[in-house]
Amino acid sequence: MNIQQSNQYLLQSRWAIQLALCGIVIIFLLVSGTIVLGLIPVYLTTNDVHSSTQFNELSFYTIYSSDVIYGRFQTLSDPNDLSSQLTKNMPDLSRMKTIPGEFLTATPSNKQRRQTSDSASIACEGSTELTGDLFSTKNMIELPSTCHSSTCREKYLMKYQNNIRKYNHRLNVDMVLDDSVQSNIQMAFCAFSSIDPNERFPSSACKSGTSRYIYIIDQDANFFQFNPRTSATTLITSLTCSTTAYPYSMAVQSTGTVWILFTDGNLYTFDVNTRQCQATSYVSGQEGFILFGMNFINDYSTNTELLYITSDTSNPPFRLATLDITILEISIVSYYNSKISARGELTKTLDGRLFVLFEGQPFIIAEINQTTGKILSQTPQNDLRYASDASNFAFTSYLSQFFIFVGDQTYTDIFLHDTRSKTTTNRTRISNGIVGSGVSPCL
Ligand SMILES: *[C@@H]1O[C@H](CO)[C@@H](O)[C@H](O)[C@H]1NC(C)=O
Numbered sequence: 001m002n003i004q005q006s007n008q009y010l011l012q013s014r015w016a017i018q019l020a021l022c023g024i025v026i027i028f029l030l031v032s033g034t035i036v037l038g039l040i041p042v043y044l045t046t047n048d049v050h051s052s053t054q055f056n057e058l059s060f061y062t063i064y065s066s067d068v069i070y071g072r073f074q075t076l077s078d079p080n081d082l083s084s085q086l087t088k089n090m091p092d093l094s095r096m097k098t099i100p101g102e103f104l105t106a107t108p109s110n111k112q113r114r115q116t117s118d119s120a121s122i123a124c125e126g127s128t129e130l131t132g133d134l135f136s137t138k139n140m141i142e143l144p145s146t147c148h149s150s151t152c153r154e155k156y157l158m159k160y161q162n163n164i165r166k167y168n169h170r171l172n173v174d175m176v177l178d179d180s181v182q183s184n185i186q187m188a189f190c191a192f193s194s195i196d197p198n199e200r201f202p203s204s205a206c207k208s209g210t211s212r213y214i215y216i217i218d219q220d221a222n223f224f225q226f227n228p229r230t231s232a233t234t235l236i237t238s239l240t241c242s243t244t245a246y247p248y249s250m251a252v253q254s255t256g257t258v259w260i261l262f263t264d265g266n267l268y269t270f271d272v273n274t275r276q277c278q279a280t281s282y283v284s285g286q287e288g289f290i291l292f293g294m295n296f297i298n299d300y301s302t303n304t305e306l307l308y309i310t311s312d313t314s315n316p317p318f319r320l321a322t323l324d325i326t327i328l329e330i331s332i333v334s335y336y337n338s339k340i341s342a343r344g345e346l347t348k349t350l351d352g353r354l355f356v357l358f359e360g361q362p363f364i365i366a367e368i369n370q371t372t373g374k375i376l377s378q379t380p381q382n383d384l385r386y387a388s389d390a391s392n393f394a395f396t397s398y399l400s401q402f403f404i405f406v407g408d409q410t411y412t413d414i415f416l417h418d419t420r421s422k423t424t425t426n427r428t429r430i431s432n433g434i435v436g437s438g439v440s441p442c443l
């Protein structure tokens with residue numbers, strides 16, 4: 001803590017003026033420390049201690065990470081099954097009650113964010129490979145009537161939390177979607193919270209939405225809904241944004257607004273609900289960008305959403321840039337290293353990492369550092385081979401998988417790449433040239 005640092009500084013300093021300054025700093029720290037310490041009981045009183053003195057009970061929330069996206073659209077097939085898993089292995093349940101909770105509109109963070117930060121993600125205690133929506137349960141411990149001291153309450157809290165860490169480390173539950181598709185969902189212990197995590201992550205405006213689809217667009221401006229579970233493709237509408245140009249790429253904002261780049265370099269927005277297209281005042285050609293692949297990335301810490309773009313073959317060197325959609329201005333992030341000379345399509349994973357699918361013989365999935373533009377990894381897709389500018393393609397992350405849409409402009413093969421096993425499988429072929437894809441929790 002700072003007082004210690006100040007003490008060391010005090011010993012080391014030689015000049016009287018510094019001694020005097022240190023004295024002032026120490027007094028300031030002691031005073032502010034007293035104020036902070038004075039505030040802590042107030043904070044605890046409103047949360048935990050108040051209820052525990054009244055009912056002599058402790059409550060907290062246990063947060064699990066899962067492998068499901070849009071988990072809030074799912075319901076437990078059998079609530080008793082989850083309850084029994086939560087209690088099955090617990091060595092001592094005489095004082096603890098657990099209420100199975102619900103999915104949160106939040107995902108685990110791979111960065112060590114402070115848990116109190118107002119972000120739609122939470123740092124798990126350990127690393128978890130399950131990066132889907134978080135799920136919370138509420139735990140209540142009935143304390144002995146004699147247990148009033150904070151030491152005693154802490155002892156019980158530690159005991160039960162350690163048991164949860166140890167015995168409820170992994171769960172496995174069946175859930176159903178409202179279209180009655182049943183799925184088996186993995187969950188892993190993530191963290192504890194003393195406050196209701198639903199208050200920390202207010203439900204998004206899209207909670208009542210009904211869709212869990214990927215949206216895709218073809219080069220003839222047909223806009224489809226693609227079902228990632230069944231591979232069914234459903235036409236929603238044919239866009240009439242432009243009479244002279246064709247769609248080149250597409251990105252979907254988290255709010256559901258679809259952004260489409262046309263072959264003349266103009267950007268349009270499309271509202272899926274009203275099926276209306278709208279021109280933007282974006283000026284093509286900034287920083288040499290006319291055609292590009294694109295995807296949005298949220299920065300929850302600043303509550304902003306930036307469109308990341310990657311250049312095409314017309315104007316090398318190949319580069320990564322951002323397009324700020326509030327001012328419609330492009331800024332270069334960086335140039336790729338010289339080995340990259342291909343068009344790309346961008347996507348982001350649930351844990352916020354940026355990936356590019358580069359066209360080529362073979363195509364390559366590469367992870368890119370969004371701050372530096374540095375290529376962090378490359379995974380060649382040996383079955384996917386098209387020469388420069390010869391293919392139509394699109395790329396979207398979904399759960400722990402990537403959907404790759406690629407064809408020779410007369411058809412599209414739809415591939416599923418599993419990021420864990422690094423295998424790519426061919427799901428189906430459709431007779432449209434898909435050039436853009438994206439997802440949004442609001443669609
Ligand atoms: C990206 O680069 C920045 C700056 O060098 C670094 O702080 C960050 O950890 C990197 N992120 C990844 C995912 O490598």
Ligand SMILES: *[C@@H]1O[C@H](CO)[C@@H](O)[C@H](O)[C@H]1NC(C)=O
Pocket residue numbers: 383413426427428429
């Ligand atoms: C992918 O599968 C479809 C049929 O499902 C087939 O027509 C197509 O040739 C396959 N593509 C490749 C590259 O193997």
